[in-house]
Amino acid sequence: MVGIKYEDFLDTSYEPVDDELVCRFRIQPASDMTVEDAASRVASESSNGTWAELQVDGEVRDLSATAFDIDVEETDAAGGDPAEIAVAYPDALFEPGNMAQVLSCIAGNIMGMKAVDRIRLVDCTWPEPLATSFAGPLFGSSVREEFFDAGDRPILATVPKPKVGLTTDQHVQVGYDAWTGGLDLLKDDENLTDQSFNPFQERLTESFAARDRAQEETGEPKSYLINVTADANTMLDRVDDVAAAGGEYVMVDVITTGWAAVQSVRERCERHGMAIHAHRAMHAAFDRLPEHGVSMRVLAQIARLCGVDQIHTGTADLGKLENEDTYGINEWLAGDLHGLNDVLPTASGGLHPGLMPELLDRLGTNLCIQAGGGVHGHPDGTHAGAKAFRAAVEAAAEGVPLEERARDHPDLETAIEMWGTETPR
Numbered sequence: 185m186v187g188i189k190y191e192d193f194l195d196t197s198y199e200p201v202d203d204e205l206v207c208r209f210r211i212q213p214a215s216d217m218t219v220e221d222a223a224s225r226v227a228s229e230s231s232n233g234t235w236a237e238l239q240v241d242g243e244v245r246d247l248s249a250t251a252f253d254i255d256v257e258e259t260d261a262a263g264g265d266p267a268e269i270a271v272a273y274p275d276a277l278f279e280p281g282n283m284a285q286v287l288s289c290i291a292g293n294i295m296g297m298k299a300v301d302r303i304r305l306v307d308c309t310w311p312e313p314l315a316t317s318f319a320g321p322l323f324g325s326s327v328r329e330e331f332f333d334a335g336d337r338p339i340l341a342t343v344p345k346p347k348v349g350l351t352t353d354q355h356v357q358v359g360y361d362a363w364t365g366g367l368d369l370l371k372d373d374e375n376l377t378d379q380s381f382n383p384f385q386e387r388l389t390e391s392f393a394a395r396d397r398a399q400e401e402t403g404e405p406k407s408y409l410i411n412v413t414a415d416a417n418t419m420l421d422r423v424d425d426v427a428a429a430g431g432e433y434v435m436v437d438v439i440t441t442g443w444a445a446v447q448s449v450r451e452r453c454e455r456h457g458m459a460i461h462a463h464r465a466m467h468a469a470f471d472r473l474p475e476h477g478v479s480m481r482v483l484a485q486i487a488r489l490c491g492v493d494q495i496h497t498g499t500a501d502l503g504k505l506e507n508e509d510t511y512g513i514n515e516w517l518a519g520d521l522h523g524l525n526d527v528l529p530t531a532s533g534g535l536h537p538g539l540m541p542e543l544l545d546r547l548g549t550n551l552c553i554q555a556g557g558g559v560h561g562h563p564d565g566t567h568a569g570a571k572a573f574r575a576a577v578e579a580a581a582e583g584v585p586l587e588e589r590a591r592d593h594p595d596l597e598t599a600i601e602m603w604g605t606e607t608p609r
């Protein structure tokens with residue numbers, strides 16, 4: 185037997201091996217604690233230690249994490265000095281393919297430990313064995329070619345507004361107007377699921393009937409991001425229903441429903457060859473305060489591993505919501521992850537036609553862009569708003585100034601007169 189105590193979880197000269205998960209944290213130690221003490225407690229509590237010294241078999245140490253690479257920031261603030269630290273976790277600590285278990289280690293008890301006043305999981309480097317134990321996206325950004333014919337422009341979605349309260353007939357009419365106005369996707373809002381004013385089954389049947397009509401009339405492929413969010417069993421039934429109705433996608437509120445359920449949906453979607461659109465409502469509870477929680481970057485990494493094909497990652501500060509590092513996150517979602525598919529980022533929240541040139545300039549065109557108010561708030565209604573949005577995105581993708589395109593697109597001219605290039609709040 186050997187004794188292990190929290191100090192044993194720190195080794196500033198440690199070099200992680202290839203199959204270890206390396207997590208970077210920003211910590212603010214408690215005022216009576218050194219950075220080294222706090223860092224070793226983080227590694228201990230998030231792997232196999234606790235506050236008391238334990239007598240264990242020697243091989244149990246193989247599951248211990250190691251804190252290393254401590255970078256203390258100079259500050260005048262009261263309390264212990266904040267620091268960036270890295271923690272390496274051995275592969276055997278994790279159950280392959282179980283995101284709930286992984287998060288209970290790396291973002292579990294440590295988020296509330298008294299040893300740290302603040303702790304934020306900033307970034308992870310996912311090793312091959314752990315990363316490839318997850319399914320990853322079935323399609324990723326290939327949805328652009330698999331489901332649509334959008335060429336080099338981003339694919340375009342709209343969410344009916346008001347976000348809840350429209351009847352099924354009204355909701356479907358909004359979808360039809362948007363599709364025939366030139367948009368690719370109708371999207372449910374995050375808090376619309378199966379309420380009495382707009383029941384899921386009715387909405388599913390009627391929306392796909394309208395989608396088929398719009399496809400026929402426009403000669404363009406159209407699709408629908410219907411929100412299946414519920415308990416896991418109900419979601420799986422809804423996935424089957426969407427497949428039977430001819431859908432290509434389901435939408436899931438991934439944070440509120442939980443990653444384990446997302447993994448179940450991913451498995452079921454594979455049977456049907458369907459994609460997952462991930463709405464990130466409630467992410468800000470984890471990532472808005474910069475010193476604490478879990479960064480959006482890490483949430484997006486988790487979403488990719490669990491297998492979503494599209495995820496909201498912000499608007500690079502052009503929209504109505506606070507966004508953390510949209511560029512960096514999108515770049516990560518497009519980069520290599522041991523052969524797993526990429527994820528198509530979705531820019532949404534306060535967007536309108538006048539913002540499109542700047543948005544494409546900042547984020548490129550490998551994107552899904554979503555506008556609710558920026559379509560339905562058009563003075564001439566949803567159909568005109570959709571035409572203006574499509575014209576603006578096409579012009580931006582082609583590098584044509586909006587004012588020039590607006591000369592032969594009166595709906596775009598109206599939208600620009602109305603909203604200009606203002607960032608809404």
Ligand SMILES: O=C(O)[C@H](O)COP(=O)(O)O
Nearest residue numbers: 532533534535555556557
């Ligand atoms: O779910 C979303 O992405 C928002 O409802 C966007 O709505 P907005 O375009 O009206 O801001």
Ligand SMILES: [Mg+2]
Nearest residue numbers: 343347373374
């Ligand atoms: Mg919304």
